[in-house]
Amino acid sequence: MSARETILGEIGRSLGRKATADAAREIDGRIRRHEANLIPRRAADPAKHLALFVERSERLGVSVDVVKDAREVPEKIAAWLAKHNLPARVKMSPDSALDAYPWDASLLSIGRGRAAPDDLNSVTPAFAAIAETGTVMTVSDPARPTTLNFLPDNHAIVLNKSQIVGTLEAAWAKFRENLGGQTAMPRTVNLISGASRTGDIDARIYQGAHGPRRVHIVIVDDDRT
Amino acid sequence: MRLTSPSFPRNARKALGDDNLKSAMRKLAEGFPVARLAAIAELPEFEALRDRGREIKDHVLANLDLYLERFERTCVERGGHVHWARTAEEARGIVLDICRRVGAKTVTKGKTMIGEEIGLNKFLEAHGVLPIETDLGEYIVQLADEPPSHIIAPAIHKTKEQVADLFLEHHRQYGKTAKLSDGADMVHEAREILRPKFLAADVGVTGANFLIAETGSTVIVTNEGNGDLTQMLPRVHVVMASLEKVVPTLEDASTILRLLARSATGQEMSVYTTFSTGPRRPGDLDGPEEFHVVLLDGGRSAVLGTEFGDMLRCIRCGACMNHCPVYNAVGGHAYGWVYPGPIGSVLTPALQGIAATRHLPNASTFCGKCESVCPMRIPLPRLLRQWREKAFEADLPSLSERFGLGLWAFFAKRPWLYRLATRLAVAVLGALGRKSGRVASLPFASAWTDARDMPAPEGRSFHALWKERRG
Secondary structure, eight states: OOHHHHHHHHHHHHHTSOOOHHHHHHHHHHHHHOOOOOOOGGGOOGGGHHHHHHHHHHHTTOEEEEESSGGGHHHHHHHHHHHTTOOSEEEEOOOGGGGGSOGGGSSOEEEESSOOTTOOEEEEEOSEEETTTTEEEEEOBTTBOTHHHHSSSEEEEEEEGGGEESSHHHHHHHHHHHTTTOOOOOSEEEEEOSSOEEEEETTEEEEOSSSOSEEEEEEEOOOOO | OOOOGGGHHHHHHHHHTOHHHHHHHHHHHHHHHHHHHHHHHTOTTHHHHHHHHHHHHHHHHHTHHHHHHHHHHHHHHTTOEEEEESSHHHHHHHHHHHHHHTTOSEEEEOOOHHHHHTTHHHHHHHTTOEEEEOSHHHHHHHHTTOOOSSSSOTTTTOOHHHHHHHHHHHHGGGTOOSOOOOHHHHHHHHHHHHHHHHHHOSEEEEOOSEEETTTTEEEEEESSSHHHHHHHSSSEEEEEEEGGGEESOHHHHHHHHHHHHHHHTSOSSOSEEEEEOSSOOTTOSSSOSEEEEEEEOTTHHHHTTSTTGGGGGOOOOOHHHHTOHHHHHHTTGGGOSSSOHHHHHHHHHHHHOHHHHTTGGGSOOOOOHHHHHOTTOOOHHHHHHHHHHHHHHTTOSOHHHHHHHHHHHHHHTOHHHHHHHHHHHHHHHHHHTTTTSEEOOOTTOHHHHTTSOEEOOOSSOHHHHHHHHTO
16 A cells, blocks of 8 residues: 555544545635634734834834835935945846836846845845735745845845735735636745844844845835825 | 653753753743743734634644645645655655655755654765755754754754854864854854855755645745755755644634744744745746655654644644743753654654653643643643553553552542641651751652752641631
């Protein structure tokens, strides 16, 4: 008997039943409904999502700029790099969403593509941002390579205010909307809550273990109401 | 991994005399439990979330075969490969076969307790594949050639000084000849040395905090980002998971994520939570070309549905050990296998047999702190008690233990005699310790009094007081 059959058989025996068609239908229904469980009230008010997201991000040690005009994005990123004495050179996702910003007007030198080992700074878009915990959600696809989130020392993330949702569950829902109710997961979904850190030496927190030492978020306030 | 649980009493005695361990463990008690309380204070729904977490896991365990089949189907639909392993041996073989097929020379590893459970590192090494731990704590214990002593802080037993010595010894080959004293410098040095190894590895092995039946995804939760570099840079990503890691939906994982980091480190979310679904897609610029999931049973299917089934809800946060007075005193190595602390004392007998592990359920004061902090509400004291019963039924305790228990039972069954004896004991111990308020040595209890004094009883026995209170 294969390992698979043995294990599934042993589970069935331990549960004292054979997997019935009824049980299978119940499981199927539960997955199809994919109901949210208990949702904390912290992020209940959409009017406060921006403020909550900024507060939670800053508590995680992330610096945040909120700009009214998309044209300010490149200069904010350039200023952040300058403030930390970093070269004005970034590797950017080849995502057309980032073309909306006037990079040419800044003094940044820009490469597009996946991260190379010597790329010091990266700029990527976000898929969503979660106010409850100050978390950024990114997804992978040909225009959004995952290496940009992890290899460079400094990671700048650009997002629109309208991308901020209250909870992780709301972000999953957004996902499913885009895909007509199905959940075709991207290859990689990253939830990023702050900069890389470790507590493995002396039970103290040190920043910059293996991933980015610094994370900066620029939010474009695209709220036209 | 080699089991040294049979010598727990000796291991523990040795640990109690280790001053380095003592000073390292003090930091644990001051760190995680305090941060956990602060995080919980900010989430009024925490207790209710614990109930939901328990319900999700209980539901999954009651339908485990169906959810595993569903996970397998969705994972394969997205181009992943699912391998089933009954035993540690089978799981090791599966990983080695993958490494051999792709001609792997080095394997980077994110944190995987299943990897520890099956002794993956030693096995790969013996077969010509070099495993490189990349989680800083795991890297430190790999350099020291030791097992991890905590499930989320593997090197918690090492002082900064000890880490500096290890780095000096092992980093000399990279031209690092200065002994470091600053923790930040040590983190930086490890980063510098491990970065090229991430880039050169042929296979990346990670663990899994969840498997999602709905989407066929595996999930890892880390703070360093090492797990992500491990899985995105090599050609092949292998995920090691045990059966009970599966949850139905993304929403269910989200609920448990609210419990996990808060209970573990006191963070709201760990820095990186990553959902991986299959290999690189057409047009992708990075990501692994192959995606494998190894599902290990390792004795778990036999625990299901027994009086020990509750332990399978564990999400490996480490809260029970962080709060355990015994773990805090003896550290993780004394327990003698992969999982230390209260959950380890329950899991190890189930997965390795009670005969070799009978001391572990006794490594408890039954203070109940573990159950009170367990996010999955696992009744750890009850499970420990059940293992004690099993050990007694199997005639495992030594003659003197059995004699002691027999003696106690004799008195317990005769209340008048019991009351007389306790009254006498209280009077005698009270007299012995009248001056200092402590009793420093007792016949037959030197194992206890050698390490600490017993507070001398004051006044009367519990029975006497109880009688008076109730009028």
